[in-house]
Amino acid sequence: MRLSILGWISLSVAIAKKPNVLILIADDLGWNDISLHNSYLSTPNVDGLIQESLHLQSYYVNPICTPTRSVLMSGRYQIHTGLQHAVILGAQPNGLPLTDPVQPEIFKDCGYRTHMVGKWHLGFYDEKMVPENRGFESHYGYLIGAEGHYNHSQFMQGQNGVDFRDGGASTNSSWGQYSADLFAKRVEDLVEAHDVEESLYMYVGLQNVHYPLEAPQHYVDQFSWIKDRDRRVYAAMTKSMDDTVGRIINSFKNKGIWEDTIVYFTTDNGGSTLYGGNNWPLRGLKNTLWEGGIRGIGSIKIPGVSADKRDQLMHVVDMFPTLLDLTSCPNTRKVKFDGKSQAKMLVDNDESQSDSFLINIDPLRKNKGADNRTWHSDFDVRVQAGLRWQQWKLLTGAPSSDNYPTGHIYPPEWPQDGRKNSQSNFESSNLNVRLFDIDNDPLEDFEISNQHTEIVEKMLNMLSSYNSTAVPCRWPNPDPAGLPDQNGGFWKPWINTDHKLRFHNF
Ligand SMILES: *[C@@H]1O[C@H](CO)[C@@H](O)[C@H](O)[C@H]1NC(C)=O
Numbered sequence: 296m297r298l299s300i301l302g303w304i305s306l307s308v309a310i311a312k313k314p315n316v317l318i319l320i321a322d323d324l325g326w327n328d329i330s331l332h333n334s335y336l337s338t339p340n341v342d343g344l345i346q347e348s349l350h351l352q353s354y355y356v357n358p359i360c361t362p363t364r365s366v367l368m369s370g371r372y373q374i375h376t377g378l379q380h381a382v383i384l385g386a387q388p389n390g391l392p393l394t395d396p397v398q399p400e401i402f403k404d405c406g407y408r409t410h411m412v413g414k415w416h417l418g419f420y421d422e423k424m425v426p427e428n429r430g431f432e433s434h435y436g437y438l439i440g441a442e443g444h445y446n447h448s449q450f451m452q453g454q455n456g457v458d459f460r461d462g463g464a465s466t467n468s469s470w471g472q473y474s475a476d477l478f479a480k481r482v483e484d485l486v487e488a489h490d491v492e493e494s495l496y497m498y499v500g501l502q503n504v505h506y507p508l509e510a511p512q513h514y515v516d517q518f519s520w521i522k523d524r525d526r527r528v529y530a531a532m533t534k535s536m537d538d539t540v541g542r543i544i545n546s547f548k549n550k551g552i553w554e555d556t557i558v559y560f561t562t563d564n565g566g567s568t569l570y571g572g573n574n575w576p577l578r579g580l581k582n583t584l585w586e587g588g589i590r591g592i593g594s595i596k597i598p599g600v601s602a603d604k605r606d607q608l609m610h611v612v613d614m615f616p617t618l619l620d621l622t623s624c625p626n627t628r629k630v631k632f633d634g635k636s637q638a639k640m641l642v643d644n645d646e647s648q649s650d651s652f653l654i655n656i657d658p659l660r661k662n663k664g665a666d667n668r669t670w671h672s673d674f675d676v677r678v679q680a681g682l683r684w685q686q687w688k689l690l691t692g693a694p695s696s697d698n699y700p701t702g703h704i705y706p707p708e709w710p711q712d713g714r715k716n717s718q719s720n721f722e723s724s725n726l727n728v729r730l731f732d733i734d735n736d737p738l739e740d741f742e743i744s745n746q747h748t749e750i751v752e753k754m755l756n757m758l759s760s761y762n763s764t765a766v767p768c769r770w771p772n773p774d775p776a777g778l779p780d781q782n783g784g785f786w787k788p789w790i791n792t793d794h795k796l797r798f799h800n801f
């Protein structure tokens with residue numbers, strides 16, 4: 296059969312290249328740390344990106360870095376990868392298991408070019424675990440989590456070490472240069488060199504606005520009116536991050552590929568008020584199960600879908616299957632996703648595909664609280680855990696460390712008289728079981744477990760069944776062989792395998 300011209304055109308459209316995927320992960324960016332939510336700060340590029348995207352209003356992440364990134368990358372809850380306790384430390388032989396396929400591997404199978412710039416934090420003790428051996432053609436950036444923004448050096452386990460990689464090897468050559476600028480430049484270079492006939496998957500782990508609090512002086516000067524020193528530098532870091540995001544957006548625009556790009560912007564967890572961040576009006580902070588730790592800033596721009604808001608519940612665990620759906624890429628590695636594709640919800644403003652998500656179950660955090668209420672469920676309520684189901688949020692154990700603030704933390708740069716809106720009449724800190732109705736009480740002012748014991752019992756049973764699928768929590772001691780004094784002053788892979796690295800020299 297002869298193909299008509301029209302038939303040929305639609306055929307070539309059908310086999311047209313897939314949309315690019317750009318993932319931007321801000322580090323520790325709090326709910327109140329973009330100017331869209333807090334006009335005292337200045338993040339016009341991030342605001343603009345969110346406003347040309349679907350702004351996710353009921354969107355959740357994990358309370359800390361490694362778990363969120365592992366869930367995004369693997370599509371699996373941290374209770375299924377052994378990463379349910381904390382972040383990966385230098386010299387700690389821990390990481391996202393190699394048996395869990397990650398996004399870039401599947402996008403590579405789907406014909407994408409895959410590049411990564413910035414933070415990894417999913418393990419590196421074995422060379423097989425670094426980004427270049429997990430589906431990325433190149434990685435420029437760092438492997439752990441809280442290094443200096445200028446010296447790329449991290450103090451841990453009693454030692455300083457440089458943590459910076461380029462072309463599959465550790466390097467100290469960018470010592471003294473601010474990482475937000477380095478990362479913007481590398482993305483610009485990669486996008487400029489990209490062949491537009493191919494599809495691009497670009498994963499950018501921004502270092503800002505994670506502590507240590509450091510920003511170029513000209514940014515700090517713009518916020519000299521903020522009296523609180525930490526908040527002043529933090530505001531400068533958000534501005535610097537925003538400029539980096541602006542440069543990345545422009546590089547895609549200059550290349551003429553912005554319109555064909557899916558752009559997912561997310562924080563990895565709530566802001567740390569201990570280091571300049573803020574989540575007002577949400578309760579709590581990073582590393583707590585309060586909303587301030589887990590309700591995230593997030594947006595997704597999908598080619599052909601008009602900018603809008605989405606109020607439907609969505610969790611970062613849904614993002615991997617969602618991206619595969621949006622790009623029509625098959626699940627070539629047979630990942631058993633814990634989340635659901637939310638593509639229909641996003642594209643058609645349909646209902647959410649899930650009415651619950653697991654916040655966490657951390658067997659290594661056990662509360663000593665004197666709550667003597669008994670429940671039918673066998674779930675050990677002393678253990679720190681959390682679950683969202685419909686409007687309900689159940690927390691067990693202690694939602695945060697003892698020395699953390701438990702309330703709503705007022706932004707230091709705001710006029711002091713606003714403080715009177717802050718409620719501080721909270722439940723006893725001894726409770727082992729807490730229930731909140733997030734739809735009606737998003738600020739978690741009213742603990743209602745005694746009023747709704749049947750909901751508590753149901754949710755404890757749900758937690759118990761999640762727990763029955765959990766793998767043991769992995770939290771190994773640091774390995775002395777991984778310390779910088781054994782590795783030329785670097786934090787780098789230290790366990791040699793016969794695996795051959797394929798270095799990508801940019
Ligand atoms: C690197 O910079 C951080 C933040 O300023 C600082 O705390 C740390 O001491 C520096 N490390 C080295 C080795 O200079």
Ligand SMILES: *[C@@H]1O[C@H](CO)[C@@H](O)[C@H](O)[C@H]1NC(C)=O
Binds near residue numbers: 667668
């Ligand atoms: C449980 O604790 C409450 C408050 O401390 C106390 O009044 C009550 O007697 C305790 N109940 C039991 C059964 O121990």
Ligand SMILES: *[C@@H]1O[C@H](CO)[C@@H](O)[C@H](O)[C@H]1NC(C)=O
Binds near residue numbers: 674
């Ligand atoms: C989870 O299951 C394990 C294995 O059965 C059990 O030892 C542990 O107590 C359970 N955790 C909780 C929080 O109930």
Ligand SMILES: *[C@@H]1O[C@H](CO)[C@@H](O)[C@H](O)[C@H]1NC(C)=O
Binds near residue numbers: 456783784785
């Ligand atoms: C990195 O370079 C700085 C500046 O030259 C130097 O002080 C530091 O010792 C170097 N670190 C390593 C691990 O080479």
